[in-house]
Amino acid sequence: xxxxxxxxxxxxxxxxxxxxxxxxxxxxxxxxxxxxxxxxxxxxxxxxxxxxxxxxxxxxxxxxxxxxxxxxxxxxxxxxxxxxxxxxxxxxxxxxxxxxxxxxxxxxxxxxxxxxxxxxxxxxxxxxxxxxxxxxxxxxxxxxxxxxxxxxxxxxxxxxxxxxxxxxxxxxxxxxxxxxxxxxxxxxxxxxxxxxxxxxxxxxxxxxxxxxxxxxxxxxxxxxxxxxxxxxxxxxxxxxxxxxxx
Ligand code: NAP
Numbered sequence: 001x002x003x004x005x006x007x008x009x010x011x012x013x014x015x016x017x018x019x020x021x022x023x024x025x026x027x028x029x030x031x032x033x034x035x036x037x038x039x040x041x042x043x044x045x046x047x048x049x050x051x052x053x054x055x056x057x058x059x060x061x062x063x064x065x066x067x068x069x070x071x072x073x074x075x076x077x078x079x080x081x082x083x084x085x086x087x088x089x090x091x092x093x094x095x096x097x098x099x100x101x102x103x104x105x106x107x108x109x110x111x112x113x114x115x116x117x118x119x120x121x122x123x124x125x126x127x128x129x130x131x132x133x134x135x136x137x138x139x140x141x142x143x144x145x146x147x148x149x150x151x152x153x154x155x156x157x158x159x160x161x162x163x164x165x166x167x168x169x170x171x172x173x174x175x176x177x178x179x180x181x182x183x184x185x186x187x188x189x190x191x192x193x194x195x196x197x198x199x200x201x202x203x204x205x206x207x208x209x210x211x212x213x214x215x216x217x218x219x220x221x222x223x224x225x226x227x228x229x230x231x232x233x234x235x236x237x238x239x240x241x242x243x244x245x246x
């Protein structure tokens with residue numbers, strides 16, 4: 001098992017990529033904290049993990065609130081005595097073209113995808129530096145790397161996440177903390193269900209592997225980067241995209 005007895009927080013783990021990552025981590029021996037803003041999704045995911053024979057607790061968190069994030073990290077350490085891994089996965093979209101985008105749409109996405117990752121990274125880093133090691137994994141996107149029509153706010157956050165990842169890798173390496181990002185391509189989750197089918201078909205066609213990704217494709221990448229197999233990898237951005245370039 002790649003993550004035996006590791007303690008991991010996964011934000012946005014109530015569904016989609018976060019849920020798949022939590023389940024994969026449990027299969028690899030980790031104890032997981034299912035952290036999400038939606039109580040119903042948290043309860044369902046925790047129940048399903050327990051039914052698999054895994055160890056999990058739920059944490060209702062709003063990643064935009066430092067107080068809420070602080071409580072999540074505190075409860076994790078109180079319950080399990082340490083924090084080995086955090087996957088800063090919670091993220092949202094609010095798409096519009098540049099000239100039509102409202103200030104509220106811009107601010108909402110910045111708050112969750114950028115400030116949320118900052119809040120979680122900061123609180124986790126304090127614990128990890130103190131305990132002498134850990135792994136921080138951040139959710140970027142192919143959209144952050146290449147840009148995408150109608151996603152000014154989202155692309156800015158996902159490129160910003162890469163900047164934070166590389167900065168934290170420099171700051172925290174000497175404390176034994178590795179920091180990496182995963183940049184998924186187009187993955188079939190509730191987030192992409194909102195996209196027009198013709199756009200998804202176009203993305204499938206653009207990808208050399210001629211398919212959209214599954215949440216498990218991304219969960220596998222997070223598992224590798226969280227594990228000791230990636231012990232010499234920090235400050236990296238792993239594109240898991242089927243080869244798509246926008
Ligand atoms: P998803 O299915 O929409 O799941 C995201 C989860 O995050 C939801 O359960 C959502 O809860 C939760 N969340 C939203 N705001 C939150 C907040 N303030 N605090 C805590 N939790 C919050 O998304 P996904 O497709 O799995 O994507 C996961 C991550 O991968 C995101 O960062 C996304 O940007 C990134 N990504 C996804 C794709 C893709 O194609 N799917 C591609 C590249 C990158 P509620 O909905 O109940 O609010």
